[in-house]
Amino acid sequence: MRLCIYIVTLLLxxxxxxxxxTYEFSRPELEARYHRLVDELRCPKCxxxxxxxxxxxxxxxxxxxxxxxLEAGLTDEEIIDGMVDRYGEFVRYNPASDGATRWLWLAPWxxxxxGGVVWAAVTSGRSKVxxxxxxxxxxxxxxxxxxxx
Amino acid sequence: xxxxxxxxPAAIFVGLAVLLYRGLSLDxxxxxxxxxxxxxxxxxxRALGTEEYLERDDIVGRASLxxxxxxxxxxxxxxxxYLMKLAEEGVPIIGLNYKxxxxxxxxxxxxxxxPYSVNITDPQGDFGLDLGVYGAPETYVIDAQGVIRYRHVGxxxxxxxxxxxxxxxxxxxK
Numbered sequence: 001m002r003l004c005i006y007i008v009t010l011l012l013x014x015x016x017x018x019x020x021x022t023y024e025f026s027r028p029e030l031e032a033r034y035h036r037l038v039d040e041l042r043c044p045k046c047x048x049x050x051x052x053x054x055x056x057x058x059x060x061x062x063x064x065x066x067x068x069x070l071e072a073g074l075t076d077e078e079i080i081d082g083m084v085d086r087y088g089e090f091v092r093y094n095p096a097s098d099g100a101t102r103w104l105w106l107a108p109w110x111x112x113x114x115g116g117v118v119w120a121a122v123t124s125g126r127s128k129v130x131x132x133x134x135x136x137x138x139x140x141x142x143x144x145x146x147x148x149x
Numbered sequence: 150x151x152x153x154x155x156x157x158p159a160a161i162f163v164g165l166a167v168l169l170y171r172g173l174s175l176d177x178x179x180x181x182x183x184x185x186x187x188x189x190x191x192x193x194x195r196a197l198g199t200e201e202y203l204e205r206d207d208i209v210g211r212a213s214l215x216x217x218x219x220x221x222x223x224x225x226x227x228x229x230x231y232l233m234k235l236a237e238e239g240v241p242i243i244g245l246n247y248k249x250x251x252x253x254x255x256x257x258x259x260x261x262x263x264p265y266s267v268n269i270t271d272p273q274g275d276f277g278l279d280l281g282v283y284g285a286p287e288t289y290v291i292d293a294q295g296v297i298r299y300r301h302v303g304x305x306x307x308x309x310x311x312x313x314x315x316x317x318x319x320x321x322x323k
Binding site for chain 1: 281
């Protein structure tokens with residue numbers, strides 16, 4: 001029982017990302033925005049990490065730039081737009097829904113729709129299938145009988 | 150007629166196989182530059198080994214390559230002889246010494262030769278960030294008006310120069 005609790009608590013642990021350097025923010029509100037934005041920006045070099053996770057030099061630069069821009073009073077939108085200007089839509093983990101990325105947002109719903117149609121077709125077809133398979137069973141039984149004669 | 154429907158899974162399989170097979174040959178690190186067809190960003194950086202500061206207008210004016218390099222970058226060693234060859238052929242190459250130290254960079258150029266018409270230093274990587282650089286080496290083709298026309302990530306060599314990179318340069322240097 002105790003072991004069980006241990007395992008469950010281990011499974012419940014969440015990933016923690018650590019940033020190496022710390023910045024002194026002039027206002028606590030900026031720090032909160034900083035922590036939200038580092039989790040939304042993607043490291044261009046190490047492609048499956050946010051700039052908060054990554055300790056690549058480029059992520060360090062991006063974090064420093066982010067800090068400077070926050071202190072300079074830029075809005076979240078201006079900062080994100082600036083990063084997209086330099087690195088493309090790739091740099092966002094939460095890409096805008098336009099152009100090429102639209103399909104990215106639509107695809108799950110399209111597949112869900114296809115799945116629904118298939119499911120409906122299969123369940124409505126099942127009763128018919130049962131009926132025909134009964135007929136087939138009778139046919140086979142007859143054939144077998146004829147053969148054994 | 151219903152029998153045709155039985156081929157749907159096979160058709161889906163073939164479609165997916167083609168899509169995924171294509172995916173195998175795509176390079177996920179090959180990101181499009183967001184700066185294509187835009188002006189080189191403004192900068193004010195020190196020229197390598199001097200106290201003189203250079204700005205954008207000092208380096209643009211003719212079709213050239215902008216090569217991002219550093220002594221810490223192994224691929225930069227590999228592409229250096231080819232850059233020397235291009236410089237001998239008369240291709241103007243602007244160096245961006247990225248996140249490096251002057252002393253190391255100067256001794257490297259003294260040892261391996263200097264293919265650059267001018268070298269600007271970006272020790273903090275600030276200009277690199279504005280340019281969308283995410284590693285070295287990277288090579289940009291810049292036209293006479295100072296507009297970025299092409300970006301090449303990785304080594305410059307015979308193959309890449311006869312490919313898209315060289316083509317982009319030949320296009321703008323006409």
